[in-house]
Amino acid sequence: MRDWLIRLRKNKGLTQANIAEQVFIDRSYYTQIEQGKRDPSIGVAKQIAKLLQFHPSLFYSEFLDSPLEEALKDSPVIVAHCDRQLRYTWICNPHLNIDWEACIGKRDDEIIMNEGSIALMNIKRQVIEKDIIIRKRIWFLISDRTLLYDVYARALKQEGEIIGAITVSTMLKSIRGE
Incomplete structure (x- = not known):
């Protein structure tokens, strides 16, 4: 299914x-x-x-291991697309506690609500509205850890029209909670 x-x-x-x-x-x-x-x-x-x-x-991602997915498997890098409403339309290699299928059609605040999610949504919103590139470090509280990600975001375009945002997030640091 x-x-x-x-x-x-x-x-x-x-x-x-x-x-x-x-x-x-x-x-x-x-x-x-x-x-x-x-x-x-x-x-x-x-x-x-x-x-x-x-x-x-x-x-096709259900049965094909693309070179990108294979390269990113178990790496600290997450690559994703979202639409203009900030809902995920594609994601590769999400955090271990998050199922990629559960992300599709949802915003970050619907997956995990925290300051990091809100900051990421704000970056995506700016990228879409202003057609700019943003690179920023964001802290996320996920499970029993606080994770620092370096987030790169730019507009996703189709035939010259902005249809969403692309993000590449690289984990830089992981701190176990108490």
Whole structure:
């Protein structure tokens, strides 16, 4: 099951029939895509992704180890995309306590609410609104640790239009809580 896809659809208030109709495919085909029984063609993946606002590579990340994912595996680096509403549309190598599927369609403050999450959201908002690059260090309280990340953020563009933000966050320090 592609639970992340079902969650995104429901968050938009859409039914399987709504999606199938809007991307010009049969409803049963879309149902099979949600169930993980079929993978969409690249064209269909792009249409569904555009409608639900996520990166189409999510359809294929379940079974393909891309060179980026393999390179980042177990590293202190997190790479992510978000939309203009600051909701994750793609994430690679999130913190160990966070499941990547649970991040899709959510803002940072909906995943973990703390000062670090708010600071990260503010950076993304500025990058989107001003089309600037920001690099800043942010402390996050996650589980029993306080983590210092060096965050690099810039606008994510498609055909010249800003559609969100890209962030690359590198953990610099980890301090165990008491």
